[in-house]
Amino acid sequence: MTTLVKLDGARAAADIKAELAVRVASLRSRGVTPGLGTILVGDHPGSHVYVAGKHRDCAEVGIESLRIELPADATQADIEAAVLTLNADPACTGFIVQLPLPPHLDTHAVLELIDPAKDADGLHPTSLGRLVLGTPGPLPCTPRGIIELLRLSDVRITGATFCVIGCGITVGRPLGLMLTRSSEHATVTMCHERTEDIAAHARAADVVVAAAGSAHLVRPDWIKPGATVLSVGITRTIEGVLGDVHPDVAEVAGRLAPTIGGVGPMTRAMLLTNVVESAEREAARLDVT
Numbered sequence: 001m002t003t004l005v006k007l008d009g010a011r012a013a014a015d016i017k018a019e020l021a022v023r024v025a026s027l028r029s030r031g032v033t034p035g036l037g038t039i040l041v042g043d044h045p046g047s048h049v050y051v052a053g054k055h056r057d058c059a060e061v062g063i064e065s066l067r068i069e070l071p072a073d074a075t076q077a078d079i080e081a082a083v084l085t086l087n088a089d090p091a092c093t094g095f096i097v098q099l100p101l102p103p104h105l106d107t108h109a110v111l112e113l114i115d116p117a118k119d120a121d122g123l124h125p126t127s128l129g130r131l132v133l134g135t136p137g138p139l140p141c142t143p144r145g146i147i148e149l150l151r152l153s154d155v156r157i158t159g160a161t162f163c164v165i166g167c168g169i170t171v172g173r174p175l176g177l178m179l180t181r182s183s184e185h186a187t188v189t190m191c192h193e194r195t196e197d198i199a200a201h202a203r204a205a206d207v208v209v210a211a212a213g214s215a216h217l218v219r220p221d222w223i224k225p226g227a228t229v230l231s232v233g234i235t236r237t238i239e240g241v242l243g244d245v246h247p248d249v250a251e252v253a254g255r256l257a258p259t260i261g262g263v264g265p266m267t268r269a270m271l272l273t274n275v276v277e278s279a280e281r282e283a284a285r286l287d288v289t
């Protein structure tokens with residue numbers, strides 16, 4: 001039996017927030033106050049928990065935060081008006097639209113309306129285009145958090161084989177792009193619901209990232225002994241929160257980012273990082289002009 005190392009995202013995020021608090025204090029002393037806006041539509045239980053966490057984090061590091069909440073039956077015009085409000089609000093230096101939106105809304109049209117200069121999530125087409133081209137821009141928070149957690153935990157990325165399960169816009173798809181940049185140079189297999197024999201792809205990988213949103217999809221016999229596994233997808237049921245990775249995977253993996261306290265806190269820490277980096281660019285611009 002392999003000894004399991006926990007990839008402790010909660011602890012890493014606490015360290016990152018402590019460092020960000022110092023940078024925010026310095027920005028404020030130079031007259032730049034970072035402000036994060038959030039737009040939350042509907043009653044998705046996970047989204048309420050995550051957005052509450054994002055506002056708690058802001059208070060902890062000294063970032064102002066603004067909150068817009070809309071009912072589940074909000075129209076496309078309602079949410080687009082909320083985006084335009086935050087685009088125009090000088091107190092909001094960056095903002096996010098919490099996903100998923102209720103299915104009657106056009107998510108891509110909403111994301112496209114965000115002022116790219118205020119895109120705190122790295123999900124605007126301009127930011128994703130920059131990611132493809134390799135030019136600097138805000139990076140999507142969960143993939144950035146995954147890579148940061150692997151680096152801080154000394155997990156080899158360059159030359160390693162990754163199996164990314166799930167191709168959604170918040171995690172899998174941008175993670176594939178980020179892992180294959182020259183700064184990472186990993187070899188990545190992207191798996192999705194039409195992939196034949198995902199288990200075989202996972203078994204061949206040094207690192208398995210489960211971001212499909214399918215409870216206990218990844219079983220122990222999918223994992224090469226000693227491999228690194230990250231449980232990213234979450235399903236909320238009446239029995240509680242279930243991750244994409246079955247708990248018995250802990251008996252085979254060498255390192256495991258658990259469903260709770262793994263990648264989630266890192267996602268939030270990277271959101272704060274994006275907000276602070278954008279405010280620092282603004283401060284540098286003001287110093288020059």
Ligand SMILES: Nc1nc2c(c(=O)[nH]1)N[C@@H](CN(C=O)c1ccc(C(=O)N[C@@H](CCC(=O)O)C(=O)O)cc1)CN2
Pocket residue numbers: 010049050051053096097098099100121140141142170241259260261262263264265267268
């Ligand atoms: N606009 C966005 N929407 C969503 C994103 C995103 O990056 N931008 N990612 C995911 C979920 N996510 C971010 O909002 C997220 C997931 C998990 C956590 C978190 O703090 N998890 C805690 C547990 C909380 C709980 O479930 O009780 C932990 O792991 O300890 C924060 C953010 C979807 N939407």
